[in-house]
Amino acid sequence: MYDMRQAEGVTRQEAIKISARSVQVWYGDKQAIRDVDVDIPDNTVTAFIGPSGCGKSTFLRCINRMNDTIPGARVAGRISLDGEDIHDRRVDPVRLRARVGMVFQKPNPFPKSIHDNVAYGPRIHGLARDRADLDAIVERSLRDAALWDEVKDRLAEPGTGLSGGQQQRLCIARAIATAPEILLMDEPCSALDPIATGQIEELIDRLRQSLAVVIVTHSMQQAARVSRKTAFFHLGRLVEYGDTGDIFTSPGDSRTEAYISGRIG
Numbered sequence: 001m002y003d004m005r006q007a008e009g010v011t012r013q014e015a016i017k018i019s020a021r022s023v024q025v026w027y028g029d030k031q032a033i034r035d036v037d038v039d040i041p042d043n044t045v046t047a048f049i050g051p052s053g054c055g056k057s058t059f060l061r062c063i064n065r066m067n068d069t070i071p072g073a074r075v076a077g078r079i080s081l082d083g084e085d086i087h088d089r090r091v092d093p094v095r096l097r098a099r100v101g102m103v104f105q106k107p108n109p110f111p112k113s114i115h116d117n118v119a120y121g122p123r124i125h126g127l128a129r130d131r132a133d134l135d136a137i138v139e140r141s142l143r144d145a146a147l148w149d150e151v152k153d154r155l156a157e158p159g160t161g162l163s164g165g166q167q168q169r170l171c172i173a174r175a176i177a178t179a180p181e182i183l184l185m186d187e188p189c190s191a192l193d194p195i196a197t198g199q200i201e202e203l204i205d206r207l208r209q210s211l212a213v214v215i216v217t218h219s220m221q222q223a224a225r226v227s228r229k230t231a232f233f234h235l236g237r238l239v240e241y242g243d244t245g246d247i248f249t250s251p252g253d254s255r256t257e258a259y260i261s262g263r264i265g
């Protein structure tokens, strides 16, 4: 029998969240990204892989306009979020970054309490009606980041006092507290041990059920474990993009093949 829910599930999974066309980025005179076209689906983990310096982080930062904050950086081309141009004059970059959250390589909690780290975004964006509502957002975000049970009795203690893996989950809780539609993760596990890495990877799989995740990683094993789509960058260009299984088992481009077999990078 025709299963409508199944068909809807497939359609929803394939909905395009971010669409980039002819994206270029320069730092001063030096071009770091050339002619990148890519469609990033919703409710999916997309991995960006490639040798050091190929532009993965630079392109990731285009998606929430973080490059705007780097002196000398210039971005051209079109990037749309749900069809809306993120460079349109009416788009407020601060509001955009609440919709497109980011987690960095090194956990970077604010020098504030665990509670206030998570409450920060909802506070500045006016997302809580009152104190009880704010506390509920903090609890939900910490639960969704799989950290609540470990910190519920010490919410007033500094976030910087947590272990590295806990700090990274705190940063994820902080990022998801504004209910973003996309979460950008720039090598989120590179400073973590294998156990903490496993916890973050499990979390990524859960988070993608409610948002799109884009992860930059140097670990091909990690890309293969967590992502459904993979984009391979080389010298500022997006060389190949497709289903992760296909990229790893039958890459179409010799540069991708050389990278995944360890001959470049």
Ligand SMILES: Nc1ncnc2c1ncn2[C@@H]1O[C@H](COP(=O)(O)OP(=O)(O)OP(=O)(O)O)[C@@H](O)[C@H]1O
Binding pocket: 027, 032, 050, 051, 052, 053, 054, 055, 056, 057, 058, 059, 070
């Ligand atoms: N703030 C900056 N100012 C000037 N040049 C930059 C800046 N950030 C990156 N670059 C340059 O842009 C290019 C792409 O860098 P980017 O960090 O995006 O690459 P990456 O693939 O993420 O590298 P890695 O894997 O080493 O993190 C590199 O040549 C880098 O030196």
